[in-house]
Amino acid sequence: MVDEAEFLRSARARAGAMVARLEELVACESPPGEVSHLSACADMLAAWGEAALGRPARRVVVDGLPHLLWPATDQRVLLLGHFDTVWPHGTIRDWPFSVRGHLATGPGVCDMKAGIVQMLTALELLPRTAEVGLLLTCDEESGSPGSRALIEEQATRSGAVLVGEPSTESGELKVARKGGSAYRLVVRGRAAHAGVEPHRGVNATVEVAHQALAVQRFADGETTVTPTVLSAGTTSNVVPESGALSVDVRAWTREELHRVDDLVRALRPRLPGARLTVTGGVNRYPMPQAVATPLLRLAQDAATRMGLPAVRGTHAPGASDANFTGALGVPTLDGLGGVGGLPHARGEWVDVSRMPERTALLAALIGRLLADGVPAVVSARSAVTD
Structure with missing residues (x-):
């Protein structure tokens, strides 16, 4: 097994770079449905993702909107996120990115641009990523009408799906969703x-x-x-x-x-x-807890071995694209993004001091899934019925 303590040391060494990247990503506004702004954000993320994965993105355009996909041939893990936010263009002018103490604010900082930064950094920490896919969509805040088929297609060819939506304010992962x-x-x-x-x-x-x-x-x-x-x-x-x-x-x-x-x-x-x-x-449809339980246990063990705060799971009333993958019975764990709060509210925030530990946790979880496979795949899929 990869030295997971090294993940944490390396993530902490990248703490400043992660905050700088988060500021750049928040400043690149990505309001729902606005093709020009979403395309500009996609351009930025395509370059970052290619550097992290060592392979270029496929730009999948549906109804004019650009989604980014880095498929893996033998896709054992899929990282899933979205780069659209709920905020209209121009919000950044009167609510710019800022950091006070260890809390960063700005439009989309919590939901879910911190999660994207953490996912990309986790990929940079891994010794190999050939079996890891990455999908970043741009219509989640509108209900994922154009990306749903793409999400489901990539989920069904993956052993597990790890979603970079924010955790709760206290850092709980999301193991079930309405x-x-x-x-x-x-x-x-x-x-x-x-x-x-x-x-x-x-x-x-x-x-x-x-x-x-x-x-x-x-x-x-x-x-x-x-x-x-x-x-x-x-x-x-x-x-x-x-x-x-x-x-x-x-x-x-x-x-x-x-x-x-x-x-x-x-x-x-x-x-x-x-x-x-x-x-x-x-x-x-709801994301059932059965699809998340085996992955939560892996995350809890990895956190313990790295000396991180205890990781707990919670049921979340809000929905995300994890609902699509979980409803298919694909093992799915959500809330692996930033530790923050007030999503969709002016003043949303993320705790930048916890970004390195959550990045290391994600890298360790991916590493375990690549090394040992996904536990209880059959039981997780059989738990979902029509």
Whole structure:
């Protein structure tokens, strides 16, 4: 086995370089759907990845968006991440990257640009990477509509998938995730003069409000059903003739996702003359704990042997691309990125003092999987059913 203590020493020696690289990556803004900015970020990462892996990236363009793939011929491990963020272009001007003490902030620093820096550095520490694949997508924050097939294809040809999404604030890895659904409810009413003859109209705003209240009642226990974006109307003196509502659903089981799906599709208009159209559905099935448990144990043992803080696993209510790979039954461990918090919030942060230890942990985990293979592959895959 490779000397794992050397991973930690080498990662600590690269601490300053990792922070400098993180600053450069955060400054290269990558807002969702903006091809020019995503392409510029992809160019930067393609060069970094080629240097780390010793082979060039395949740029896989889907719907105009550039995803980066470094496939391995005999792909025993796949590192998975995304370089898009939720932040619009220009955010960096009034919220630039900064480090105070050991905490770095900036748009995308936690979710998940620190994770990308750690993954690339871990690859640089390994004596061999010929059997390691790397996939960096650019539409995860939009639901991975274009990259899902690519993710699933690469996962099924891999022994294990290690995901560079952030850990929890206390450093816990993510061993299970809720699944998620997304819906858009579109209402058609009838316009009329709001002051002269509102009775001649069918008010889409009122209808959308009825639907927002209705979907909330579908929540049950830890299953959340949340109305989010709402729009209706054009001007203040016209009865709105159209409206729309977005709905976010999260649940721990497939059965719960399908229960809510049936209820959403059974919705009917409340106002006479209104029409309702429902689009969307289940986006990601849950990531079951069974696919992560054998990998978590390897990570825990590696951390102990390197003298790192104890590594624990947790269930995460949010979804990631690990849901896709885990739902296939491929052994998957998530949360191997930066130790940080407030993802998707202004002020998101990452603890740069912990970047070397997490980089060394990832390198050690990859090294063990290459040396010894993936434990309990069959039992992990058989734990997932349709």
